[in-house]
Amino acid sequence: MGRLNRRDAWGGAMSESVPVRCPACRREHVYTAPAYPCACGAPVTPSLDGTAAPTPVAHRAWDEDWVTVSCGSCGRRDQWPQPELGCPCGAVLRVPVAGTDSAPAPGPEPRPPFQPVTIRTARDVVTAAALYLRWLGYRDIRRADQRPPSGIGLAARGLVAQVDPTVRPASLRDVECLWLTAMTEDSGCVYFSLAGYADDARDRADALGIPLFVLDLTGTPQPVNELADDLNASGAV
Structure with missing residues (x-):
């Protein structure tokens, strides 16, 4: 599958998008990776695996709801919500994330403004x-x-x-x-x-x-x- 890039809410950094086909109804979507604020202030987006198929979420498990992502600016590794897509057919799809190898950067940084996540569920x-x-x-x-x-x-x-x-x-x-x-x-x-x-x-x-x-x-x-x-x-x- 191909990849797209979109400018995120902070401006300048790019959010990654991939086509995602629902295995339940075969409908195809374009999923844009969310961006989250690193402690250094830079936006962090997970690297999506465009070659792997999404998996339906049958039940919730805490370890499966989070994924470790490295900041491209400072190298800090943190856990962020696992990318998911809700299909109109009712299926919730977990979008595969590619692995990262960057090491965290030591030392404290000042806190940037908190960036909230809209509450729907x-x-x-x-x-x-x-x-x-x-x-x-x-x-x-x-x-x-x-x-x-x-x-x-x-x-x-x-x-x-x-x-x-x-x-x-x-x-x-x-x-x-x-x-x-x-x-x-x-x-x-x-x-x-x-x-x-x-x-x-x-x-x-x-x-x-x-x-x-x-x-x-x-x-x-x-x-x-x-x-x-x-x-x-x-x-x-």
């Missing part, structure tokens, strides 16, 4: 939270070992996070369960909710030292309490 909520944690400076973001009572648990070095993509405000119990999990892991914690928080949950989070964020539909986490404001300003320390 529950998966987008989790992706937006993971991208925000990476923007804050957390590394090795993965699915948490302990599953929370509601939502999705994420973990990074020194942090556990709960992401609630439902339309129900997070409850007092949700906040306390996250805190107990963090105590067990001897780490900090943070909560992301799509629908906000009950009043007693906010009060308890303040008392326990838990930053609370609400995700708007642009995919941008909005601080709910002062602890979240401080984390947004300082990043991972």
